[in-house]
Amino acid sequence: MERRLEKIDCCQICQGADIKDFISVIDHNYSGDVFNISECVSCGYRFTNPRPIESTIGNYYKSENYISHNSTKKGLINKIYHLVRNYQFKIKESSIEKTKITPGKKVLDVGCGTGNFVNHLNLHGWNAEGVETDEKAREIAQLSNIKVYKNISLVDSEKYDVITMWHVLEHVYNLNDYMQKLRSLLKKDGLLVIGVPNSNSYDANIYKENWYAYDAPIHVSHFRKSNMKLLAEKNKFKHTKTQKLFFDAFYISMLSSKKSSKSILLGFLIGLISNAKAKKDGEYSSLIYYLFK
Numbered sequence: 308m309e310r311r312l313e314k315i316d317c318c319q320i321c322q323g324a325d326i327k328d329f330i331s332v333i334d335h336n337y338s339g340d341v342f343n344i345s346e347c348v349s350c351g352y353r354f355t356n357p358r359p360i361e362s363t364i365g366n367y368y369k370s371e372n373y374i375s376h377n378s379t380k381k382g383l384i385n386k387i388y389h390l391v392r393n394y395q396f397k398i399k400e401s402s403i404e405k406t407k408i409t410p411g412k413k414v415l416d417v418g419c420g421t422g423n424f425v426n427h428l429n430l431h432g433w434n435a436e437g438v439e440t441d442e443k444a445r446e447i448a449q450l451s452n453i454k455v456y457k458n459i460s461l462v463d464s465e466k467y468d469v470i471t472m473w474h475v476l477e478h479v480y481n482l483n484d485y486m487q488k489l490r491s492l493l494k495k496d497g498l499l500v501i502g503v504p505n506s507n508s509y510d511a512n513i514y515k516e517n518w519y520a521y522d523a524p525i526h527v528s529h530f531r532k533s534n535m536k537l538l539a540e541k542n543k544f545k546h547t548k549t550q551k552l553f554f555d556a557f558y559i560s561m562l563s564s565k566k567s568s569k570s571i572l573l574g575f576l577i578g579l580i581s582n583a584k585a586k587k588d589g590e591y592s593s594l595i596y597y598l599f600k
């Protein structure tokens with residue numbers, strides 16, 4: 308495969324130009340290539356650098372192991388993933404309701420994969436649609452008669468009360484353009500819910516280059532809390548609260564253990580410690596940000 312890379316010399320979050328090397332990671336999904344992750348000295352934002360040019364990144368997704376885009380139930384970790392997923396949907400839905408936005412309202416799930424969360428919401432009285440760029444996943448989603456757009460540029464403006472993005476923003480190339488686009492799709496006072504891995508979590512610090520959620524090169528951003536708050540502010544969103552994605556510590560730690568040839572049980576224990584420590588400092592393995600227009 309042709310490897311065309313672009314180097315980034317300016318931080319997308321704070322526009323700082325002082326960039327240092329942070330860590331090198333191996334692409335465990337597809338190419339086996341080594342990718343570097345840089346860190347902005349001013350704001351601590353980490354990003355894959357250099358990264359594949361955007362028109363070639365699709366090649367790096369072509370993996371049997373990419374769980375969210377298929378329905379395979381092979382392997383222990385996959386089985387656990389699917390068991391926990393439905394429980395997580397309930398938590399995600401109820402956390403939207405806690406912001407006083409109630410079922411019946413219009414929701415757009417960006418990066419909906421095979422449409423499972425959209426289906427969950429519609430079953431519970433919401434009016435939900437999805438966006439999915441992967442053709443195979445989109446076709447599976449459309450089998451259950453839900454509306455799924457090919458990309459966000461095809462969606463009407465000011466149409467949605469809520470937009471959700473579960474583990475999507477870390478894949479996005481131009482963060483500020485994307486946040487502006489999302490803002491334009493929301494109604495006045497609409498809610499944007501973003502779940503992303505936290506590269507300042509305990510499990511990230513323990514596993515280092517084997518931390519599964521670095522997932523370079525398909526993850527181009529590796530956020531920490533302060534980055535997300537600044538990104539929201541810059542794009543005129545009001546950040547209201549941050550919440551944990553409790554099961555991600557276990558899931559990511561078990562996959563990280565597998566990647567570093569350690570036992571899955573050790574991964575489970577590190578997930579447990581990560582959640583316990585985060586109870587005090589809030590640095591959960593993955594975090595959800597609630598941003599209002």
Ligand SMILES: [Zn+2]
Nearest residue numbers: 318321347350
């Ligand atoms: Zn910066």
